[in-house]
Amino acid sequence: MGELLLSQVTLPNGTGPTDILIRDGRIAEIGKDLARGGALVEELAGHTVLPAFTDAHVHVDKTVWGSDRWLPTVTGTIAEKIAHNAQIREEWGIPNPVYIANLLDQMVACGSTRIRSHADVDPVMGLRSVEAVREVAEKFAGMLDVEIVAFPQQGLISKPGVSDLIREATSVGATVIGGIDPAGIDGDPVASLNELFTLATSTHSGIDIHMHDHGALGAWEIELICERTIAEGMQGKVTLSHPHALGEAEGAERDRLVELVARAGVNVVTMVSFNFPVLPLRELVAAGATVALGNNSIRNTWSPFGTGDMLQRAMIAATRYEANDDKQLSWILSLVTEGGAALMGVERPVIEVGAPADLVLVKALNEYDAVVTTPPRRLVLKNGIPVARDGLSLRNEGAH
Numbered sequence: 001m002g003e004l005l006l007s008q009v010t011l012p013n014g015t016g017p018t019d020i021l022i023r024d025g026r027i028a029e030i031g032k033d034l035a036r037g038g039a040l041v042e043e044l045a046g047h048t049v050l051p052a053f054t055d056a057h058v059h060v061d062k063t064v065w066g067s068d069r070w071l072p073t074v075t076g077t078i079a080e081k082i083a084h085n086a087q088i089r090e091e092w093g094i095p096n097p098v099y100i101a102n103l104l105d106q107m108v109a110c111g112s113t114r115i116r117s118h119a120d121v122d123p124v125m126g127l128r129s130v131e132a133v134r135e136v137a138e139k140f141a142g143m144l145d146v147e148i149v150a151f152p153q154q155g156l157i158s159k160p161g162v163s164d165l166i167r168e169a170t171s172v173g174a175t176v177i178g179g180i181d182p183a184g185i186d187g188d189p190v191a192s193l194n195e196l197f198t199l200a201t202s203t204h205s206g207i208d209i210h211m212h213d214h215g216a217l218g219a220w221e222i223e224l225i226c227e228r229t230i231a232e233g234m235q236g237k238v239t240l241s242h243p244h245a246l247g248e249a250e251g252a253e254r255d256r257l258v259e260l261v262a263r264a265g266v267n268v269v270t271m272v273s274f275n276f277p278v279l280p281l282r283e284l285v286a287a288g289a290t291v292a293l294g295n296n297s298i299r300n301t302w303s304p305f306g307t308g309d310m311l312q313r314a315m316i317a318a319t320r321y322e323a324n325d326d327k328q329l330s331w332i333l334s335l336v337t338e339g340g341a342a343l344m345g346v347e348r349p350v351i352e353v354g355a356p357a358d359l360v361l362v363k364a365l366n367e368y369d370a371v372v373t374t375p376p377r378r379l380v381l382k383n384g385i386p387v388a389r390d391g392l393s394l395r396n397e398g399a400h
Contacts, residue, residue: 002023002038002039002040003021003022003023003028003037003038003039003040004021004022004039004040004041004042004357004381004384004385005019005020005021005022005034005036005039005040005041005042006019006020006021006022006042006044006049006359006361007019007041007042007043007044008043008044008045008046009044009046009047009048009049009361010046010047010048010049010364010365010366011030011048011049011351012048012049012050012330012351012366012367013366013367014048014365014366014367014368016046017032017046018030018031018032019031019032019033019034020034020049020351020359021034021039022357022381022384023384024384025356025357025383025384025385026354026355026356026357026384027351027352027353027354027355027356027357028353029353030351030352030353042379042386044361044378044379047361047362047363047364047378047379048361048362048363048364048365048366048367048369048370049351049359049360049361050111050333050337050351050359050360050361050362050367050370051337051338051349051350051351051358051359051360052111052112052113052114052337052349052358052359052360052380052381052382053110053111053112053113053114053310053311053336053337053340053360054112054113054114054115054116054292054310054336054337054339054340054341054343054344055107055112055114055115055116055293055294055295055308055310055313055336055340056115056116056239056269056292056293056294056339056340056343056344057116057118057208057241057242057269057271057292057293057294057295057296058107058115058116058117058118058294058295058296058298059117059118059119059120059151059296059297059298059300059302060100060103060104060115060117060119060133060136060298061094061095061100061117061118061119061120061129061132061133062085062089062094062095062120062297062300062301062302063094063099063100063102063103063298063299063300064092064094064096064099064299064300065099065102065103065106065298065299065308066098066099066102066103067099069092071088071092071299071300071301071304072088073301073302073303073304078181078184078185078212079185081302082153082154082185084301085120085153085301085302086122086124086154088301089120089125089301094301095119095128095129095132095133096132097132097135097136100132100133100136101136101139103298103299103308104136104137104140104144104146104393105393105395106307106308106393107144107308108140108143108144108380108382108387108388108393108395109377109380109388109391109392109393110307110308110309110310110311110312110377111309111310111311111360111362111377111380111388112144112308112310113143113144113145113358113380113382113387114144114145114147114340114341114344114346114358115144115145115146115147116147116149116176116208116294116343116344117133117146117147117148117149118148118149118151118178118208119132119133119148119149119150119151119169119174120151120153121150121151121152121153121162121165121166121169121178122152122153122154122159122162122165123159123160123161123162123165126165127165127168127169127172130148130150130169130172130173130174131172131173133146133148133173134146134148134172134173137173139395140395142382142383142385142387143382143387143393143395144382144387145344145346147175147176147344148173148174148175148176149174149176149177149178149208150165150166150169150170150174150176150177150178151178151180151210152166152178152179152180153180154185155180155185155186155187156179156180156186156192156195156196157186157188157191157192157195158185158186158187163195163199166178166199167199167202167203170203170205174205175205175206176205176206176207176208177196177199177200177203177205177206177207177208178207178208178209178210179192179193179196179207179208179209179210180209180210180212181210181211181212181213182196182209182213182221182224183213183217183221184212184213184217189220189221189224190224193221193224193225193228196209197228197232197234200232200234200237201232201234206234206237206238206239207234207237207238207239208238208239208241208269209225209238209239209240209241210241210242211240211241211242211243211244211245211246212242212244213244213245214244214245214248215245215248216245217245218243218244218245218246218248219245219246219249219253219257221245222240222243222245222246222257222260222261223257223260225238225240225264225266226260226261226263226264226266227264229264229265229266230263230264230265234265235264235265235266236265236267236290236345238264238265238266238267239266239267239268239269239343240261240266240267240268240269241269241294242269242270242271242273242276242279242296243268243279244276244277246258246261246268246279246280247276247277247278247279247280248276248277254280254283255283258280258283258284258287258289259287261284261287261289262284262287262288262289263287265289266289267289267290267291267292267342267343268281268284268289268290268291268292269291269292269293269294269343270291270293270294270317271293271294271295271296271313272293272313272316272317272320272321274320278320278321281321281335282321282331285331290339290342290343291335291339292335292336292339292340292342292343293310293313293314293317293335293336293339293340294313294340295307295308295309295310295313309374310336310340311336311360311362311370311371311374312374313336314332314333314335314336314371315371315372315374317332317335318332318371318372323371326368329367329368329371329372330367330368332371333367333370333371337349338350356383357381357383357384358381358382358383359379359380359381360377360379360380360381361377361378361379361380362375362376362377362378363375363376363378376390376391377390377391378390
């Protein structure tokens with residue numbers, strides 16, 4: 001792989017300029033005026049270096065990114081949105097490998113080097129979404145790590161044959177078993193969770209469950225999931241995606257749920273939606289839980305919004321959590337760097353000697369400025385190799 005020297009960069013806290021020498025995909029040295037030797041040199045003129053990002057919850061199989069048509073979406077209940085998705089995907093030929101690749105290029109260009117994508121599995125779709133995401137992801141090897149969740153959008157036990165399809169999905173690329181609203185969609189919380197954990201343990205897979213159910217019902221489901229996680233010894237392998245009930249809980253009940261989630265080693269992912277109460281992320285992190293952010297829908301059948309930019313998602317989170325000082329802004333950014341990596345079980349991305357050289361260079365004063373301004377990306381590195389430059393993926397230029 002040779003050596004690459006990042007010349008005259010600003011470190012996340014604003015100090016610099018300094019140099020970073022990368023050797024064999026890792027940060028080898030950090031210091032002023034490092035010897036260049038035979039290294040390739042990137043002149044960065046004071047750009048701030050950040051750890052690369054993780055999108056911990058996205059649905060790339062549903063996207064129409066790069067299409068020249070407008071995709072109509074609907075408001076309504078979860079069931080109505082699921083029905084709309086099923087109708088539109090047939091009309092549009094979703095999943096579409098071209099749209100998926102367009103979006104992955106965009107995500108790389110914005111600085112993500114790891115994503116967890118859910119892919120629909122149901123009696124009509126079968127495994128088409130899982131296979132489409134896997135096949136496109138293979139074209140991004142060395143640029144973007146893609147973890148696939150086999151996602152029963154229409155229910156795990158409420159639709160005949162879905163459980164068998166989910167099991168089969170683990171043999172064609174999925175490494176995480178998805179779930180959705182054990183009560184609201186599946187109609188039987190205990191039976192739904194029994195099947196979910198049975199699938200996961202028998203296939204040695206993780207679990208990631210969409211949690212839209214509200215109030216006391218949703219809180220009870222969170223308790224069941226935590227208790228089962230402990231019983232099965234699956235700490236660190238189970239994720240609650242946007243658990244609305246956790247954001248709605250107050251006072252002692254919220255504190256109890258936070259402590260239970262942390263003690264069970266259950267991860268939490270949020271998109272920081274504007275139409276629901278924010279989750280108690282500060283309390284979860286303080287209790288020791290792994291917390292990450294994701295974009296969720298990006299120009300797809302559920303939402304016209306989203307750009308694939310996790311730095312923008314960090315800015316949205318900082319706004320909603322009123323993260324106004326440097327310490328809080330740094331914490332928010334850590335949710336899309338360290339938090340996302342921890343959830344996916346990979347090395348912690350940091351700017352220090354020995355760390356993997358998954359890096360993003362931005363025109364900003366420091367990491368705090370980067371969060372509040374979401375500046376253009378000058379350069380994105382994966383394992384020390386440039387994979388995007390000036391806002392464009394280098395996939396078709398043989399970067400990897």
